[in-house]
Amino acid sequence: MATPVIGLKTPDSQRIKSIDALRGLVMLLMLLDHVRERFFLHRQVSDPMDVESTEPALFASRLAAHFCAPIFVFLTGLSAWLYQQSARAESVSIFLLKRGLLLIVLEFTLVTFSWMGNFNTIYLQVIWVIGLSMLALALLVKMPRVAQWLLAVGIIALHNLLTPIQFSVDEWGYSLWTILHDRNYWIKTDWLAIKVSYPLLPWIGVILLGYCAGPLFAKQMFAARRTARLVGAGIGSLLLLLLLRGFNLYGETLPWQTFASPVQTLMSFFNFTKYPPSLDFLLLTLGVMALVLVWLERFNAARFVSVLSQFGAAPLFFYLLHLYVLLFIYTVFFAFYGANKGIYFGVDSIYSIWLISLLLALLLYWPTAMFAEYKCRSTYRWIKYL
Structure with missing residues (x-):
């Protein structure tokens, strides 16, 4: 007989540990990528990467970071479905609207300053696109279930067909298309530049897919059935x-393409476009994600899963904390050593980069774990947003 859901939730909360652990794992991969962007910016990578000029270790580091945004x-969509099932007075649409608007404001303010140290150029990145995706999901949750599945899969599978569509900066559709599909400057003046780094359209499909997958983690779902569906x-x-x-x-x-080096050939095969994420990009990242979720649930009681879940239980707190820690460290080193790599310190x-990321993960674990525990106990509603 199949066993019902067991071991998914932590003993002192209603959070699902495997989901928090997965979120924590990708946040550590994100930390690695952001350390790279701070201290290895003199070796920038393109999108897709240039296989012939990118060393395998750098390629692997960037490829690992590809898993973060999807x-x-x-998981934002999945969490929205779980929120909807809880006994709360606030509707899921209202919650998504409020949370989405908050994330957009944070992208324009605290997140932008943490990267640039100023507001001259605003790069609208992952926090922005999660916020916009939540606003879209707030409307789409009202759709019939079958329509949600069809729309999610349709956007993910077919948006590559839109790649040939382009608008020049003086055409009427340029601004809208920049937000939806083409990575470009939305606004560019002498005093302000806003660049959309994460075009929105494919991410609407991903967040809706996560919402549709929510019933896999319902209380009445048998663990064996969930495992079979995730593995499939x-x-x-x-x-x-x-x-x-x-x-x-x-x-x-x-x-x-095939290269003389087998390693470069393998790199070429896995060299996918992220901005916007191609279908192949999403098949790889979401496919691996489903298998990792099963693996984390199987080892639910392991110490490493508990450690990862602490990072994942306070994601926005960790996100803002690590960005400002990196800004502080970079500023200090730049002040002492100057620009040793062109215009950058690196x-x-x-x-x-791997070593610095490991040390920072160890450093940031304790404040993140303490905040996650405080958030679990706190009765302040605004704390839950972090």
């Missing part, structure tokens, strides 16, 4: 990826 957005979805996504990418059929603008090796 999983963040998917994960393996099915990866097999479809191998088919589409293997024959360069569809799903990625840049076809993979380190010589990607392996140094």
Whole structure:
């Protein structure tokens, strides 16, 4: 007989540990990528990456970071469904609208300043796109279930067909298309520049897909059935990826090529477009995500899952904290050593980036864990937003 849901929730809360652990895992990958952007910016990577000029270790670091945004957005939709099932007075649409607007404001203010130290250029990145996706989901939760599934899969599968559509800066559709699909400057003047780094449209499909997947984590769902569906979805996504990418059929603008080096050939195969995320990009990241969720649930009682879940239980707190810690560290080192890498201060090796990321993860664990515990106990509603 299949066993019902067990071991999903932590003993002192109603949070699902495997989901928090997955969120925590990708936040550590995000930390690695942001350390790279702070201290290895003199070795910038393109999108997709240049396989011939990008060393394998740097390619692997960037590829690992590709998992962050899709999983963040998917889990946001999944969490919205779980919120809807809880006994709360506030509707899920109102909650999504309020949270989405908050994230957009944070992107324009605290997040922008943490990166640039000023507001001359505003890069609208992952927090912005999660906020906009939540606003979209606030409307889409009213749709019939079948329509939600069709829309989510349709956006993810078909948005690559829109790639040839482009607008010049003086055309009427430029601003809207920049927000929806093309990574470009939304506003550019002598005193202000706003660049949309994360075009919105594909992420609406991802957040809606996460919302549709919510019933897998319902209290009445049997663990064996959830596992079977997640494994099926994960393996099915990866097999479809191998088919589409293997024959360069569809799903990625840049076809993979054979190089003299097997490593470079493998890099070429997994070199996907992130801005906006291609179908192949999402098949890889969401396919692996489904399998990792199963793995984390299986090891639910393990110490490492508990550690990861602490990072994932206070995601916005950790996000803002690590950005300002990185800004502080970079400012101090720049003041002492100056620009040793062109106009930047930086380190010589990607392996140094890995070491710095590990040290920062250890440093930030305790304040994040303390805040997560405080948030769980707190009766202040605004605390829950962090």
